[in-house]
Amino acid sequence: MTKKRIGIVGSTGSIGRQALDVIRLNRELFDISFLCANSSEELLKEQAAEFGVDAVCLAAGGAQSLVKLIREQELDLVLVAAVGAAGIVPAWETVNRGIDLALANKESIVAAGRIILDRAKETGASVIPVDSEHSAIHQCLMGQRIEDVQKVILTASGGAFRNTPNDALGHVGVSEALNHPNWSMGSKITVDSATMMNKGLELIEARFLFDIDPSILDVVIHPQSIIHSAVQFIDGSTLAQLGWPDMRTPISFAMGLPSRLECGVKPLDLFEVGRLDFRKPDYDKYRCLALALEVLKKDNNGPMIVMNAANEIAVEQFLLGNVSYLGIAEVIEETLSIFDTGDFSTLEEVFETDKKARETARYSVKRMNG
Structure with missing residues (x-):
């Protein structure tokens, strides 16, 4: 290399x-x-x-x-x-x-x-x-024809509250949201994992990175975080990328491409893994994911900008103790309801919309706090 x-x-x-x-x-x-x-x-x-x-x-x-x-x-x-x-x-x-x-x-x-x-x-x-999911998709698509792809499946751990009853989510706090069962990540993305907004953002990201029609994107909850994503093809084949949940693997892949690098991650031991489980997301529990799917279907970057900006403010305020865990989705939904945006083609338009969405989200937080 x-x-x-x-x-x-x-x-x-x-x-x-x-x-x-x-x-x-x-x-x-x-x-x-x-x-x-x-x-x-x-x-x-x-x-x-x-x-x-x-x-x-x-x-x-x-x-x-x-x-x-x-x-x-x-x-x-x-x-x-x-x-x-x-x-x-x-x-x-x-x-x-x-x-x-x-x-x-x-x-x-x-x-x-x-x-x-x-x-x-x-x-x-x-x-x-570099995201583990998109790195996995990238690797599964190498040497493949995009027209042969039938479905792209992003896996999700389910975050800190995957086993928490829905009626208990109104009482969870910051320390609980930051207690991710599998990954070691920064505060913002760990909260996004708990709400599964991270998976909503990743669906949108996959749509653009790989030029994939939104209709063939899907999400499955996979608690072990061993399969990082999978691609299904028209001949019935499914390719998946597996590994321990350690970000050094996708980081080293991106840095070393086309070579693979020693990165300090041990090889996957399937006997140690033992079993792999999968289940469908509960969209009542993961309201942020449901909002992201609605935005994805519109396939315009205006609502995507607004949603992303509102989420950043909502998570920031949650970490500061100014918004409840369930309030994160409320701030995003309210901010989205105020904007009627289309598609933007310049960075200036992106930044202006982002700025206005953040102001609106901050106002939403103040309104919730009376």
Whole structure:
């Protein structure tokens, strides 16, 4: 494998730290061109010192420094692991320059998927998904014809409340929502896993990443998180990608493509796994997933932008104790009901809609609190 020059956006977050774990095991294969964090300055300094990186930036004060790094550094690959809509600008700047993008930020595709992916086609940049589900789909589709695909099935753990009775969800708190049974992730995505909004966002992401008709996308709850997603074909075959629930596997796949890398994850032992279970989602329990499916069917990015923005505000306020767990879906639903949006073709329109949706969601939170 040729040595790659890589930039990491969100290096101090969960995905960024695990990406650096992979690089530690493969130092001869990577040169880190830059590191960027949101606000964790001390950890960023430690990372830069360890890996000998001179170009670093904090994104909390604005995206200008990060944009400058992406535009000016020598790069073969940029890993975008920023949380939320903050990933849109670095994702766009990366593909706009024709640089390959390893994408661990689903919100940028949900809000601006067509814009980013169309530009990637024009510049020749590859967009390689880092989400475990989309990495699995990517691997299952390699060498296949998209017209032979009959169904794409995203698996979901069911999150922290998969075994919690529906009538008890009105009393759950932040610490319980953050207690994911399988994965170690950041706070925002862990809450999204509990509500299954993460799966709704991932369905939309899959629609754009693989240019898949929404009608052939499906979700199954798979508590063990061993099968990361599956693709069914017209000849009756189903291909699935399996592995332990460890993000270092999809991270290393995206970073190493077309090679596979040693990443510190042990091989899957089917005897240790023992059994695999599957069940349909309960849309009464997972109201956020139901809302996302309604938005997906519209297939316009306007409602997708609004839903994503409202979810970010609702989760933020839940983590701060200002919204109940069930209130997350209420904020999203109310915000969606206020907007009548179509399809947008520019980033300016995306950001303007995102801004208005966030303001509306914050108003919804204040209204709920009287």
